[in-house]
Amino acid sequence: xxxxxxxxxxxxxxxxxxxxxxxxxxxxxxxxxxxxxxxxxxxxxxxxxxxxxxxxxxxxxxxxxxxxxxxxxxxxxxxxxxxxxxxxxxxxxxxxxxxxxxxxxxxxxxxxxxxxxxxxxxxxxxxxxxxxxxxxxxxxxxxxxxxxxxxxxxxxxxxxxxxxxxxxxxxxxxxxxxxxxxxxxxxxxxxxxxxxxxxxxxxxxxxxxxxxxxxxxxxxxxxxxxxxxxxxxxxxxxxxxxxxxxxxxxxxxxxxx
Amino acid sequence: xxxxxxxxxxxxxxxxxxxxxxxxxxxxxxxxxxxxxxxxxxxxxxxxxxxxxxxxxxxxxxxxxxxxxxxxxxxxxxxxxxxxxxxxxxxxxxxxxxxxxxxxxxxxxxxxxxxxxxxxxxxxxxxxxxxxxxxxxxxxxxxxxxxxxxxxxxxxxxxxxxxxxxxxxxxxxxxxxxxxxxxxxxxxxxxxxxxxxxxxxxxxxxxxxxxxxxxxxxxxxxxxxxxxxxxxxxxxxxxxxxxxxxxxxxxxxxxxx
Numbered sequence: 001x002x003x004x005x006x007x008x009x010x011x012x013x014x015x016x017x018x019x020x021x022x023x024x025x026x027x028x029x030x031x032x033x034x035x036x037x038x039x040x041x042x043x044x045x046x047x048x049x050x051x052x053x054x055x056x057x058x059x060x061x062x063x064x065x066x067x068x069x070x071x072x073x074x075x076x077x078x079x080x081x082x083x084x085x086x087x088x089x090x091x092x093x094x095x096x097x098x099x100x101x102x103x104x105x106x107x108x109x110x111x112x113x114x115x116x117x118x119x120x121x122x123x124x125x126x127x128x129x130x131x132x133x134x135x136x137x138x139x140x141x142x143x144x145x146x147x148x149x150x151x152x153x154x155x156x157x158x159x160x161x162x163x164x165x166x167x168x169x170x171x172x173x174x175x176x177x178x179x180x181x182x183x184x185x186x187x188x189x190x191x192x193x194x195x196x197x198x199x200x201x202x203x204x205x206x207x208x209x210x211x212x213x214x215x216x217x218x219x220x221x222x223x224x225x226x227x228x229x230x231x232x233x234x235x236x237x238x239x240x241x242x243x244x245x246x247x248x249x250x251x252x253x254x255x256x257x
Numbered sequence: 258x259x260x261x262x263x264x265x266x267x268x269x270x271x272x273x274x275x276x277x278x279x280x281x282x283x284x285x286x287x288x289x290x291x292x293x294x295x296x297x298x299x300x301x302x303x304x305x306x307x308x309x310x311x312x313x314x315x316x317x318x319x320x321x322x323x324x325x326x327x328x329x330x331x332x333x334x335x336x337x338x339x340x341x342x343x344x345x346x347x348x349x350x351x352x353x354x355x356x357x358x359x360x361x362x363x364x365x366x367x368x369x370x371x372x373x374x375x376x377x378x379x380x381x382x383x384x385x386x387x388x389x390x391x392x393x394x395x396x397x398x399x400x401x402x403x404x405x406x407x408x409x410x411x412x413x414x415x416x417x418x419x420x421x422x423x424x425x426x427x428x429x430x431x432x433x434x435x436x437x438x439x440x441x442x443x444x445x446x447x448x449x450x451x452x453x454x455x456x457x458x459x460x461x462x463x464x465x466x467x468x469x470x471x472x473x474x475x476x477x478x479x480x481x482x483x484x485x486x487x488x489x490x491x492x493x494x495x496x497x498x499x500x501x502x503x504x505x506x507x508x509x510x511x512x513x514x
Binding site: 095147149171185 | 414439444
């Protein structure tokens with residue numbers, strides 16, 4: 001059992017959501033070294049969350065997208081993405097949110113993802129996952145029943161990076177955590193990621209795992225967050241969904257050279 | 258000058274938005290003959306809009322996604338999509354809305370698209386386009402300045418239907434009208450459609466045209482709504498954006514056999 005106060009965390013992410021909403025539709029982005037955007041909202045929210053978490057959980061480490069690296073060799077480390085989907089946020093699109101994951105020895109064991117526009121708070125702790133107060137469970141539709149209305153969450157560079165042979169729809173939501181949460185709630189059949197970092201997957205993977213989902217590489221190996229805890233990016237395509245779904249999807253997705 | 262009461266229309270779509278929001282997150286879909294989903298919200302909203310428009314504009318025709326075919330040979334015809342993005346609506350995704358277009362001799366001359374989740378009302382009349390009260394203008398970034406953060410709205414079957422050679426991001430929003438409106442506001446560089454019907458393009462094309470955008474086929478021919486007014490579907494890929502953008506994009510997108 002992980003001893004954290006999930007209600008307090010939910011209150012914190014909602015408060016940060018208000019900060020973000022206040023800046024939505026007038027966000028101006030700077031570019032980071034990798035050309036990805038960062039806004040005042042990202043920086044402000046990371047500062048708020050780091051202050052709160054450091055004060056409340058002084059024995060834990062913290063890593064955040066916007067520079068925070070604090071005791072990341074601790075047994076428990078928080079991984080924060082103050083706005084997962086910053087490009088969507090800047091584009092005026094609604095799919096973005098605040099992601100928090102707690103890793104215990106490199107394994108995501110609790111997570112929250114709050115989407116201010118829809119007021120949806122996804123969270124998981126002690127192997128149970130919820131959207132607001134509704135329990136979540138992944139989609140397990142067997143391959144022979146997939147049809148044109150089933151959908152996969154795919155990354156926004158899929159047109160360059162992947163060949164996808166799938167009967168249904170594909171959607172790039174613009175937020176890794178949103179992709180994982182729409183799989184966790186059984187709406188999307190699965191998700192494919194081409195760029196994973198610990199701050200954008202930790203919360204979503206905790207939620208997805210608690211909803212019965214798993215992550216694997218295209219080669220079929222289990223996806224392991226522990227290797228990413230120093231902030232390194234995984235560029236190998238990853239698949240998320242129910243165990244039988246990801247195994248079936250592997251044969252429908254190919255990395256382009 | 259088109260003599261319609263745009264403020265009244267804005268009030269009607271907001272009212273319909275409340276009906277849709279009330280059913281969001283508990284929508285149950287039936288499948289239509291083409292396997293696409295339809296919900297009680299689609300049917301209810303189309304009925305409300307048809308009643309209002311028929312009473313207020315008795316000399317005009319109306320065509321709607323959910324079966325309405327009313328005097329479509331008239332000089333002025335309204336094209337209604339009560340929920341453009343029904344699959345998104347059913348999936349719990351935020352990108353869907355109520356689309357209304359007015360065609361004058363087959364040319365979209367006024368349009369509204371209301372997205373209840375973000376409370377965004379896009380509208381155009383007399384060749385001026387707005388998001389709420391803010392004037393809209395398309396993105397005209399020349400091709401040599403496109404970078405990894407520029408984005409295209411693409412359809413959810415792009416993985417089967419298109420080869421896309423584009424330096425930036427691609428996103429399938431799940432709503433044709435939303436795709437056209439994100440182009441109209443200059444957020445997306447352009448949009449590609451693979452399935453166009455008069456009810457899902459009429460409103461968006463009116464808004465996009467008034468914001469300085471055009472539509473062309475992949476072969477470079479102007480896109481013409483007049484041929485679609487009987488409800489037929491255009492399956493040839495179409496490109497929308499600023500004139501120079503769509504001309505440049507043509508060389509980056511190819512239909513798969």
